[in-house]
Amino acid sequence: MLGGIFLGRNGPDHLSFALLIAAMVLSFIPWPYMFIICIALTLLAVGRMFSKNIEQRRKENLVLLRLVNNAKSWYYRISARRQQAKQYRIFKCPQCGQKLRVPRGKGKVSIKCSKCGNKFLRTT
Ligand SMILES: [Zn+2]
Structure with missing residues (x-):
């Protein structure tokens, strides 16, 4: 054994x-x-x-x-x-560089930065 x-x-x-x-x-x-x-x-x-x-x-x-x-x-x-x-695309805020997660396939959307409040348009 x-x-x-x-x-x-x-x-x-x-x-x-x-x-x-x-x-x-x-x-x-x-x-x-x-x-x-x-x-x-x-x-x-x-x-x-x-x-x-x-x-x-x-x-x-x-x-x-x-x-x-x-x-x-x-x-x-x-x-x-x-x-x-x-499922998501990651965009960088052009103002502060914060990474933002946005669902794909929504067309052109206005994204509001969660850190600095800056708004910008992106196509997802
Ligand atoms: Zn920002």
């Missing part, structure tokens, strides 16, 4: 799996010294699994999980902005 081997040790975690997958993917890169990096990554992954410093390994794993979460929320922000761009 896996539990037996890893008793009192860190065991497999996300970061170790990520290192192993990175080693596999990188092994396809035709660079003569790439195998050294792949072996190093694999040893690092295996070393982490058998490490008894569980607290430290858990911290390292949390760093990875946080990075993944940041990447996810960045992606959602970008796609939400893209979605919004389909």
Whole structure:
């Protein structure tokens, strides 16, 4: 059983799996010294699994999980902005530079700046 081997040790975690997958993917890169990096990554992954410093390994794993979460929320922000761009046009107030969001497809409209009150005409 896996539990037996890893008793009192860190065991497999996300970061170790990520290192192993990175080693596999990188092994396809035709660079003569790439195998050294792949072996190093694999040893690092295996070393982490058998490490008894569980607290430290858990911290390292949390760093990875946080990075993944940041990447996810960045992606959602970008796609939400893209979605919004389909429905709205952004105009800059010619007077103060404030960015103003106006629904698309309304023809020529008078836009009032929310910051300085300046009015200007734009076609949406
Ligand atoms: Zn303005």
